[in-house]
Amino acid sequence: MSGVGIYGYGRYDASGISGTRRTSDIELMGIDDLKWKHVSDVTYKRFGQLDALSKAAMAATEMIGISELMGADIASETGITLGTKDGCLGTDIDFRANAIERDVSNPRLFAYTLPSTVCGDLAIRHGFQGANACYMSENDNGVLALAEGFYLVESGELQGCLCLEVDALFEESASAANEFKMNLDTDRFSAYAFLLMNTDVAAGSPLGEFAFTPGEDCKMGSLRELCGLIESRGKDVPITKIGYDDLAVSIRGMER
Amino acid sequence: MTLPNVVVTGMGIVTSIGWSPEEVQESILNKRCGFRGISCLDSPLFKGTLAGEVLGDPAAKSGLAEGSRSDHLALYAARQAFVAAGLEGLTEDVKAEIGIALGITTGGLSTTEVYLDQLLTEGDSDIAQMRFHECSTPVATISRELGLFGIQTSVSNACASSANALALGREFIQSGEAEVVLAGGVDSLSRLTVNGFNSLLVYDPDGCRPFDENRSGMTLGEGAGFVILESEAHANARDARTLAHFVGAGSSFDGFHITSPSPDGSAIHDAMSKALADAGRVPSDIDYINAHGTGTLDNDASEGEAIQRLFDGDVPVVSSTKGYCGHTLAAAGAVESILCILAMEHGVAPPNLGIENVDPAFRFDPIREPIETGLNTVMTNSIGFGGNNCSLIFENGDSNQ
C-alpha cells in the first residue's frame, strides 16, 4: 500500500540557507540582498520582480532540488499548500507607498498584494498543476499546510505536494511600515519548504514517512522545528514521531 | 472507506443586490443590477466608476461594536447562515466544535487605508485601526461572536478563495475533523482593488458584460456569503432541512502566468473534470453552470473554451451572475454557490446580465432572462490570480424535491 513521504526540504531563515540539494555552504543573505545566483546556477530572470514573500519561498524551494526528485509528469500532478501569518503585508505597504510617491498604481505590485501569487510563481517555475491553497491564521499555518498536503497526496488527489511556511518583508517595506507607525521588526524572513510525494511514484527513500497514530499525543511546534530535526538527524539517529495532535497526523522517520 | 456525505443546511448572504437569500433571489428574478457609483470610499482617480457596493451601513447592522467593513459583512452573513440552519439553540459545548473555513483577500484593508491617509494628512492617527488589517481577523471575530472553536482557518487564494474554503470545509467534515463547518467568504471595496484592477487595464467602469463580444473588463463587487456544511448523518439526526448536497469539488493550478489564464482554459477544464470525477458524475449530468465570467477578454475566452471542450457540443444552461453583484473577489465562490442553491430551490436559472451580442467565438448562448426549469445538479466555477481554479458541484436538497 502506498504511503506519503517527505523527499526533500529547504530552509531559508536567519540561521542559513540549506536543504536536501545543498548544504549550508551558501553565504547567508538577508532578503533585501538575496540574488538568484546565490541559490542556483540555473537562470531565472524574473527573480528580481518578485516580492519578499515570493523570493523567500522560491529560495527555500530551490534548496530542495525538485528537478532531481520528480519529472514533468509527476510535477503536473503536484500541488502547493502555503501557510503564512502576515502574507503580503509588506507588499500592501509597498503598493501604498509607491502609489503615494509616484501617483500611479503599479500593476505588478498589485498582483503581489495577494499571498497566493507566491503559489503562482512556484507553479510556473516548477510546472505544478495540482490543487493549491494559501492559509492564513495567527498560528500553526505551516502545520496546517503540511497536514493538508499530506491529505491531498494520501487521498490520491495529488501525486506530490510542496508544503511551505513563509513570512518575509523587505527592509524598505518594514521601514515604510514604521513610518506608518506599525512598529514592524526590520529583520523578518523565514521560509521552510517540504516536498511530499506518493511513495509509489517516488524514486529513492524518503527522509521521513507520514503515519497515522490515532490517540497518540504528538507535538510538532513548527516547520522550523521539523527542519531542525531533519538536519540534526545525522546518519544513525532516526526521527521519532513528530505530529500535530489536533490533526492526528504524525511523521515517522525512516530507520537507516 | 466511504467518506461521509456533506450537505448544506443554512445560508447567509450580503451583496449589492440584497441582505438575505430571499432579497437576493428577488433581485435575480427582477433583473435588478446592483452596480452604482462608489460611495463608501473616496478614490479620486475613479469618481463615477461603477461597482457592486453594498447598500446601507454594514457597521450598523452587524451587531459588532467595532471592526473593518469586511468584519461587519462577514459576521452579518455568518450569523444569518447560523440562525437559518437552526444552530442557535445548540449547547455551548456543541457549538464549540463547529469549524470555520473562510475565503478572504482584502481583510481590513479599507480601514487600513483610512488610517494611512489620516496619518499622512494630519500627521497622526489611531493605530488601533490596524487591529483589523489581518486576513485572519474575520474568522477570529466570527469565532468569538458565535462561540465556534473547532478547526478554523482563512484561505487566501485570490478570486478562488471561498470556493476553496467551501471545498476545505467539506474536507474537514469528510476527514472527521468536524461535523459542522461554517464555510464562506468575504471581501469589501478598497482603494487598492479599485486602483489595482484599473492599473491592469481590466476594469470596465460602465459595468461588466460577461461573454459579450464587446466586453472590456470586470466590475468590482463586495459582500459576504456563508453556508453551513454538515455531515448528512448529523443533519438528519437533528432533523435539519437539507438545502443541497455538496457532491463534488475540483481544484487545479494553471502554472501559466500570475494574472492571465492560459488561453486554452486547461486549468479550469481540469478543475471541472476533477469536480465531476469527485462527484461520480459526467458532463451530461450538469443542468446549469454558474461561470466565473468576470467580463474580461481573457477570462471569458479561456473559460468559454474550456466549457465548450468539456461539454463537447452539449453545453447546459450557462450564465455569469457577475453582471448582478460584480466580482466579489474572495466572496465570489460562496456567493455564487448560494445563487446556485437558490436556483435549484426555486427552479429558476439566473440570467447573464450585460450581453447585447454574445461573442461569436462561443458556441453556447448564456441565458439572458431568468429561465424556469427544474435544476437538479449545478456547477460553479471560480478562477483566480496566481492560477487557482476551483469548481464545485451541488445537487438539489431533499426538502426541495
Added chain:
Amino acid sequence: MDDLISELKVGIIKHLGFDDMEPDEIETDAPLFETGLGLDSIDALELVVLLKESYGIEIKDIEEGKTIFASIQVLSEFVKENRQK
C-alpha cells in the same frame, strides 16, 4: 551605441526589476514579447508607466503598445518622435 537605446535598455532593466541582467544582453532588434526578452502582459503595463514617467508619453490603449514595443529599435524611434521630456 545610440544614447537613447542605451538609456532604454538600462531603464527597462531597472524599471522591470531584472536584477541580474546587463544592458548589452538585450538585443536592439530582437522582439521584446513572446520570444527575445520574453516580457509578459504586466511588463507591458509597466513599460506604459515607464514611458509616461521618463518621457511624458501617454499610451491610452494597450493594443497601441504592442506595435510600439516590437523591439528596442522600434521603441526608441517612437520615443524620439513623441517624447515630451
